[in-house]
Amino acid sequence: MVQPILVKRFVISPILSPVHTPSRDDAVLHALVDFVTSEGLRPGDRLPTERVLAEHLKVSRTTVREALTRWQELGLVERRQGSGTYLKAAVTRNMLHLPLTLPSGNDFNSLMHTLEIRRGLEAEAAVLSAERASDADIAFIEQKLVKMEDAFHARHGMSADEDWDFHLAVFRTSGNPLFEQIIAAMYEMFHRFWEHPLGVQDFGHASFPYHRTLFNAIAARDPIGARAEALKLIATVEDDLKRGAANLKKQNKKSQE
Amino acid sequence: MVQPILVKRFVISPILSPVHTPSRDDAVLHALVDFVTSEGLRPGDRLPTERVLAEHLKVSRTTVREALTRWQELGLVERRQGSGTYLKAAVTRNMLHLPLTLPSGNDFNSLMHTLEIRRGLEAEAAVLSAERASDADIAFIEQKLVKMEDAFHARHGMSADEDWDFHLAVFRTSGNPLFEQIIAAMYEMFHRFWEHPLGVQDFGHASFPYHRTLFNAIAARDPIGARAEALKLIATVEDDLKRGAANLKKQNKKSQE
DNA sequence: CACCAAAATTGGTTGGACCATTGTGCCAAT
DNA sequence: ATTGGCACAATGGTCCAACCAATTTTGGTG
Structure with a gap:
């Protein structure tokens, strides 16, 4: 079966607790979804710093950054150097992320x-x-x-x-x-x-x-x-x-x- | 979110470079687009390894990985551990990407x-x-x-x-x-x-x-x-x-x- | 209080190391 | 000669520690 462009499955996981499943960055995003919902964060709110997330999730900062990069590409999050990472859209479990691509956008x-x-x-x-x-x-x-x-x-x-x-x-x-x-x-x-x-x-x-x-x-x-x-x-x-x-x-x- | 339909008086032509932040991973992606087009790579073809790209582009492998992660999230590329990174869709200059998040439920x-x-x-x-x-x-x-x-x-x-x-x-x-x-x-x-x-x-x-x-x-x-x-x-x-x-x-x- | 410079904070980048998975090719047994 | 398995190399994934660059906070000075 041809898989859809991009589909991420969000499942329940402990909030900001060490991750253990394979593919760490997926697990980080799962945990982050739960954190955002449990804290009731809304667009414009600030997320914990990368270093804090890495420490709490017991993963390296590199992995946290990779996960946040993916959210950034989906427009869910915005990063400002020196300031922090901010929520840019509502994030809930069971959301389907679909990046649309037009081969040549201006013709x-x-x-x-x-x-x-x-x-x-x-x-x-x-x-x-x-x-x-x-x-x-x-x-x-x-x-x-x-x-x-x-x-x-x-x-x-x-x-x-x-x-x-x-x-x-x-x-x-x-x-x-x-x-x-x-x-x-x-x-x-x-x-x-x-x-x-x-x-x-x-x-x-x-x-x-x-x-x-x-x-x-x-x-x-x-x-x-x-x-x-x-x-x-x-x-x-x-x-x-x-x-x-x-x-x-x-x-x-x-x-x- | 939604842009006006009416004529805008002050429009910056897309041709003039809109001063994108001199961020490394953006530059890496631009270089990759040029590479893919000049080499005539097509979906299914294999890209150079991360280490090779990093060396040629004079950036760290981390930066290359961040750029590739973004392409992966857009569905343009697929990575297989132990094997390589493969093109998944046609890549051209002037591609237009728009992430779309949709609500979904199981009811x-x-x-x-x-x-x-x-x-x-x-x-x-x-x-x-x-x-x-x-x-x-x-x-x-x-x-x-x-x-x-x-x-x-x-x-x-x-x-x-x-x-x-x-x-x-x-x-x-x-x-x-x-x-x-x-x-x-x-x-x-x-x-x-x-x-x-x-x-x-x-x-x-x-x-x-x-x-x-x-x-x-x-x-x-x-x-x-x-x-x-x-x-x-x-x-x-x-x-x-x-x-x-x-x-x-x-x-x-x-x-x- | 207003202002500015120093310090702390935070995301961005680097280099190097090691792990996990995959692909390749050699070699032995049949 | 064919086949099966095993060692090894290649490649993406993760980690660490340090430093850079932009921003925010702090604290002192006028």
């Missing part, structure tokens, strides 16, 4: 890849939201929608925060927390290398009307309609991306002349 | 959540595969399909390895590496707590025929049909899960009496 195809994932997931989330939305959910989504529309008219353009809040409300209504997590990662990937939409001034503008039509479908408990509107919304973003890519190609051509 | 709802994600993504992957499959892709998928069917008939039941290989072939044909990465995580999350499908003896059995119908749709370059078959396939897994949950509930009831 047109890779950006389109993130949209293909969003296309599949946002459509599905819209379906589930339409099926499961309570009256309170619908009221909440509408509130976010109105806020977004107000911001749009005030600024004559899409406002990223309010836009995201609206989508977030839809994802949460779906009742499946994975949608929010994964789509947020796609969103982040997309904008990491495209913070500046290649010459597309009114980026996202075309998606505006579909926010309300999506809401209407959800409010009407119409899964099929919700799916259709979600797809239309994503399609406008794909169009923006294609226009940006075209602009870029034109610029390159011009600069060559 | 019925959490398992169903993973299937909801798969429903959205597998359907989309099937569509893209049907749109983009080359003749070689189709031959490759069919080869995996036949292997799976042979294993099925030989063992009178689904074989997880061959089943996964088939789906993997479909995902890869989609041309989007994110499908494989995300769905693999869902697959793992699903089976982590459900290695023994709760009393469902013929788990996965019902999904068998839809593998070939899915293949037929892809081979016919029929995206709509491929989507439909992928959805049917996932639906059978959802049914199995529901049956398992029902069995479990029954057992609990019986044990209480």
